[in-house]
Amino acid sequence: MTMKLILMRHAKSDWSFDLQDHERPLNKRGRRSAKALGDWLRAQGHLPDQVLCSTAKRTRETLDLLNLDAPAQFDRALYHAGPETLMEVLQDATGDCVLMLGHNPGIAFFAGALLSAPPEHDRFDHYPTGATLVAAFDQDSWKDTKPGAGRALDFVVPRELLS
Secondary structure: OEEEEEEEEOOOEOOOOOOOHHHOOEOHHHHHHHHHHHHHHHHHOOOOOEEEEOOOHHHHHHHHHHOOOOOEEEOHHHOOOOHHHHHHHHHOOOOOEEEEEEOOOHHHHHHHHHEOOOOOOOOOOOOOOOOEEEEEEEOOOHHHOOOOOEEEEEEEOHHHOOO
């Protein structure tokens, strides 16, 4: 069986408020980017049946603006999580196509570690805000996920979607 993972970094956040990091919202560009990413996911047929999302305001807002029809679990452990924590959370997932929404640098390191080869994209190593990787895994359960087992299907950054 082929399972799909969508790894997304939250859209661009707003630094103009004097707020705790966890409470920072998206800025105007981030809101436009999140909507465009949702449209892109639907157009490409990358529709998650489960969402694993950080509890930060900017990840929750990104998820809302994606306008996807999938049950979401909000997990504080995903807030600024490293690759090990991201793997632990993923291995408990139950969906066949899982969207994981988090933060850098963890999400970027995790994306790189999961793939057998990186996508041919000049922004993959940087993993800017809104960067989205879609990877396939030939396995029957997320519990079987191992580093280097994923195959990149798609990678996009919001700048490519906004004109």
